[in-house]
Amino acid sequence: MRKYVPKDNVQAKAYYTDRFHVVPRVPREKVEEGSHFAEVVKAIGTDLKESYIEISTLVLHINPEDNFKVIKTLKERCGYTQCSEQSAVDYLAKENEFELFWQLLNVKEAKRVRVVCRLEKGLAIESIEPLFKSANFAEREMFDMFGIKVNNHPFLKRILMPDDWEGHPLLKTYPLFGDEFASWYEVDKIFGKEYRDIIGPENRDPAKIDIEDTKRFSRVGYEVPFGAEYNGEEEQGIEYSETALVNYNKKASKTLDERR
Amino acid sequence: MAQHQVNYASAAGLPIALTSVDKLVNWGRSNSLWPLTYGLACCAIEMMASGASRYDFDRMGTIFRASPRQADVMILAGTLSKKHAEFARRLYDQMTEPKWVISMGSCANTGGMFNTYATVQGVDRIIPVDIYLPGCAPRPETLQYALMMLQKKIRKESADMKKNTKQDLTTQTGKKRARLI
Amino acid sequence: MQVANKLSPFFENLNFERDDNTMVINFGPQHPSAHGQLRLVLELDGEQVVKAYPDIGYLHRGIEKMAENMTYNEFLPTTDRLDYIASTSNNYAYALAVEKLIGIEAPRRAQVIRTMLLELNRVISHLFFIATHALDVGAMSVFLYAFREREFAMDLMEDYCGARLTHSAVRIGGVPLDLPAGWLENLATFCDKVDYEVEHTYEALLTENRIWKMRLEDVGVISAEDALNWGCTGPMLRGSGIPYDIRKEEPYELYSELDFDVPVSDRCDSYGRYKLYMEEMRQSTRILKQLIPMYKESEPQLMAHAPQYISAPKEEIMTQNYALMQHFVLVTQGMRPPRGEVYVPTESPKGELGFYIKSEGEPYAYRLKCRAPSFFHTGLLQEILVGTYIADVVTIIGSTNIVFGEVDR
Numbered sequence: 001m002r003k004y005v006p007k008d009n010v011q012a013k014a015y016y017t018d019r020f021h022v023v024p025r026v027p028r029e030k031v032e033e034g035s036h037f038a039e040v041v042k043a044i045g046t047d048l049k050e051s052y053i054e055i056s057t058l059v060l061h062i063n064p065e066d067n068f069k070v071i072k073t074l075k076e077r078c079g080y081t082q083c084s085e086q087s088a089v090d091y092l093a094k095e096n097e098f099e100l101f102w103q104l105l106n107v108k109e110a111k112r113v114r115v116v117c118r119l120e121k122g123l124a125i126e127s128i129e130p131l132f133k134s135a136n137f138a139e140r141e142m143f144d145m146f147g148i149k150v151n152n153h154p155f156l157k158r159i160l161m162p163d164d165w166e167g168h169p170l171l172k173t174y175p176l177f178g179d180e181f182a183s184w185y186e187v188d189k190i191f192g193k194e195y196r197d198i199i200g201p202e203n204r205d206p207a208k209i210d211i212e213d214t215k216r217f218s219r220v221g222y223e224v225p226f227g228a229e230y231n232g233e234e235e236q237g238i239e240y241s242e243t244a245l246v247n248y249n250k251k252a253s254k255t256l257d258e259r260r
Numbered sequence: 261m262a263q264h265q266v267n268y269a270s271a272a273g274l275p276i277a278l279t280s281v282d283k284l285v286n287w288g289r290s291n292s293l294w295p296l297t298y299g300l301a302c303c304a305i306e307m308m309a310s311g312a313s314r315y316d317f318d319r320m321g322t323i324f325r326a327s328p329r330q331a332d333v334m335i336l337a338g339t340l341s342k343k344h345a346e347f348a349r350r351l352y353d354q355m356t357e358p359k360w361v362i363s364m365g366s367c368a369n370t371g372g373m374f375n376t377y378a379t380v381q382g383v384d385r386i387i388p389v390d391i392y393l394p395g396c397a398p399r400p401e402t403l404q405y406a407l408m409m410l411q412k413k414i415r416k417e418s419a420d421m422k423k424n425t426k427q428d429l430t431t432q433t434g435k436k437r438a439r440l441i
Numbered sequence: 442m443q444v445a446n447k448l449s450p451f452f453e454n455l456n457f458e459r460d461d462n463t464m465v466i467n468f469g470p471q472h473p474s475a476h477g478q479l480r481l482v483l484e485l486d487g488e489q490v491v492k493a494y495p496d497i498g499y500l501h502r503g504i505e506k507m508a509e510n511m512t513y514n515e516f517l518p519t520t521d522r523l524d525y526i527a528s529t530s531n532n533y534a535y536a537l538a539v540e541k542l543i544g545i546e547a548p549r550r551a552q553v554i555r556t557m558l559l560e561l562n563r564v565i566s567h568l569f570f571i572a573t574h575a576l577d578v579g580a581m582s583v584f585l586y587a588f589r590e591r592e593f594a595m596d597l598m599e600d601y602c603g604a605r606l607t608h609s610a611v612r613i614g615g616v617p618l619d620l621p622a623g624w625l626e627n628l629a630t631f632c633d634k635v636d637y638e639v640e641h642t643y644e645a646l647l648t649e650n651r652i653w654k655m656r657l658e659d660v661g662v663i664s665a666e667d668a669l670n671w672g673c674t675g676p677m678l679r680g681s682g683i684p685y686d687i688r689k690e691e692p693y694e695l696y697s698e699l700d701f702d703v704p705v706s707d708r709c710d711s712y713g714r715y716k717l718y719m720e721e722m723r724q725s726t727r728i729l730k731q732l733i734p735m736y737k738e739s740e741p742q743l744m745a746h747a748p749q750y751i752s753a754p755k756e757e758i759m760t761q762n763y764a765l766m767q768h769f770v771l772v773t774q775g776m777r778p779p780r781g782e783v784y785v786p787t788e789s790p791k792g793e794l795g796f797y798i799k800s801e802g803e804p805y806a807y808r809l810k811c812r813a814p815s816f817f818h819t820g821l822l823q824e825i826l827v828g829t830y831i832a833d834v835v836t837i838i839g840s841t842n843i844v845f846g847e848v849d850r
Contacts, residue, residue, distance in 0.1 A: 012511070014774060014777075014803055014805070024779040024780070025779055025781055026782075054783070055781075081670075084672065084786070085795065085810065090808070103795075103797065107685050112784070114782075132670060133667075133670045133671045134672025136823075137816060137819070159497060161343065162343045162498070169506055170505060172509075174506075175377070176376055176506055186342050190345060206375065296471075297473045301522065308588075312572075312588035313586070313592070314588070314589065339502050339522075341502060343499050344500070347470055347471060373519065374504075376503035376506055378501045378503040396607060397606045397607060399605060
């Protein structure tokens with residue numbers, strides 16, 4: 001039976017995890033009374049689902065429909081005048097939703113706030129571009145990488161990938177090496193589909209050595225003159241030294257059917 | 261050391277040198293290789309460094325040109341992304357014959373460390389390459405050496421470009437297929 | 442007559458036949474003063490830019506995707522290729538983010554060396570900025586002079602880590618190597634040299650240069666409000682009169698102990714930013730000079746002691762069984778930071794370089810987002826280019842000091 005490979009998350013995974021391994025959590029602190037962050041929490045009021053301080057950043061969990069309102073409050077009443085970063089995290093495999101975050105900066109107080117919300121798959125988020133112009137590019141990047149639609153964005157279009165690209169690369173379902181479309185993209189675009197056979201598939205294996213290629217790599221034990229034609233003969237290992245080189249002659253070794 | 265008297269008067273007032281057309285043309289071509297400033301990524305900084313004060317590319321007759329129409333060599337310095345591939349091919353097509361390509365750095369050679377969906381796995385998939393230059397990023401000395409190797413290669417070529425067999429765009433299995441140039 | 446087909450196409454960059462009498466000009470992605478692979482589609486009315494549309498992504502290599510498929514230590518060399526002009530600042534920003542996540546701190550000597558490398562990289566980056574900016578504006582000799590000094594700085598970096606451009610000189614939890622013999626003397630000489638050259642070469646050539654002033658003064662004006670709104674950081678923000686430097690406001694490493702000024706310019710134009718870069722180089726050498734005695738006082742430990750996350754020194758691995766076991770696990774499986782998320786900003790030469798890391802307790806980061814300053818500075822181009830003349834476009838791009846490695850990632 002073929003080994004089952006999950007399709008919803010094709011990223012690299014740890015091949016071994018100790019049975020008794022308990023993952024600790026980064027300590028979360030409560031918001032102290034009277035601090036700057038306490039005022040922020042107070043200003044947002046009932047829209048807040050959860051708030052805590054994680055590594056000197058105040059994290060505010062909100063509902064996705066309140067994002068514009070909350071960030072407007074943060075900007076106008078709490079002095080968070082810069083949106084440093086905005087993006088998403090893919091949790092589609094586990095919870096069928098994205099986690100969106102906005103990283104805001106208060107220049108006067110030198111404090112940072114992260115607004116976090118969970119957005120279900122297929123839903124759109126309200127653009128904060130009217131508040132922060134920096135969200136213009138950031139939201140386009142989020143759309144490009146995750147396919148999350150943004151309402152009322154002035155120019156929602158792919159930004160990093162080409163306009164005719166298929167798929168959203170940062171989704172967990174998208175493999176690192178790209179899909180079929182990605183692997184032939186430049187050939188299809190420049191030469192046309194009919195040239196796929198001539199150019200050949202991409203080599204994704206960095207350790208691959210081509211036995212017919214006598215120009216670029218030499219194979220230890222099977223050296224031939226530079227540029228010699230490959231005649232399809234079976235490989236004959238040349239024994240240079242019995243001690244220094246491994247004997248590549250397959251006849252001399254025995255392959256076991258089963259592991260002992 | 262034997263000394264010979266050269267009679268310039270009898271030789272129409274000119275020193276005479278005899279050579280073949282191939283050698284004369286290749287002498288001219290190889291000693292004034294003008295590369296296209298085609299900086300793509302990190303290697304472009306080393307390409308700039310080799311054009312700047314310490315490494316001084318100008319002494320080899322190498323002057324960077326901004327237009328593909330005036331350039332002989334395309335130095336592909338850096339990662340070629342799939343979005344950019346079309347433009348690389350377009351610039352190559354815009355260059356006038358004879359033209360040569362140096363692929364600078366691991367990314368341009370094979371995709372290098374960026375074994376991802378967005379990078380072209382070796383520029384030789386779209387452009388025939390003359391010199392592959394290893395390193396991440398190659399030092400300016402390496403680029404200078406590559407240029408000297410290219411000069412050496414040009415000196416061996418025929419002046420008639422049609423006679424030269426350019427490296428074909430071969431498949432991964434190494435079988436020679438149709439020429440795409 | 443050339444016939445366009447798929448194999449030998451011809452494309453025209455200019456489009457004159459438009460109804461509204463404007464001309465659309467395509468700038469890049471291969472343009473000597475596009476600082477990499479910036480493609481700008483400019484709509485011109487006469488010589489004035491009516492609309493600017495920066496098209497980026499020509500250097501997108503999927504670095505954030507790679508981070509999800511690599512262990513934390515594996516990913517570190519990849520960060521070199523973000524801002525490849527000052528690689529160590531990226532290595533450091535990434536290493537600091539992971540260190541904050543796992544809650545460790547580098548030992549004193551490592552901190553001194555890191556701060557030295559960061560400031561050295563700032564000088565390298567600023568020298569590169571002044572070289573290319575001057576070249577774009579038309580002052581070629583500054584390019585040659587600045588690269589002369591930059592090569593000395595590269596020699597210093599090479600002496601330390603062996604690479605000129607892609608350093609990987611910082612590790613998670615410290616630095617891999619101690620400074621080689623004679624390095625500090627060379628550094629002191631280099632500092633004096635930079636101080637001298639900044640005053641007697643670059644500023645002498647440029648500051649009062651009539652052409653330089655005409656090309657830069659009142660070009661690329663960004664108001665303080667716009668700078669904040671568009672996410673400008675670093676010299677772009679300080680060039681608009683907001684004195685925000687992460688080294689001072691949210692100090693990391695040894696910056697809280699060091700004595701330096703944050704230069705601010707309220708001119709808001711390219712000339713003010715140029716002056717700022719020059720002053721920052723002086724401040725960097727000032728910091729470097731203070732660090733030299735600090736190095737001599739520090740203990741020779743280089744990597745933090747945290748056996749769960751960081752391999753023990755080589756000597757211990759070779760002599761102690763438990764250290765070897767830990768090392769084996771860390772090499773084959775990678776470290777497993779606790780579950781949580783972190784965003785750590787650092788002041789890279791270009792601005793605020795931050796890494797957001799979301800960890801689920803796996804050896805691979807669940808999500809890594811690189812907050813690159815140049816990305817937002819490129820976004821700003823669509824605002825500040827409008828209304829300027831086409832000749833100033835190159836000046837403004839040069840003045841924003843964008844690097845495409847970190848714009849596209």
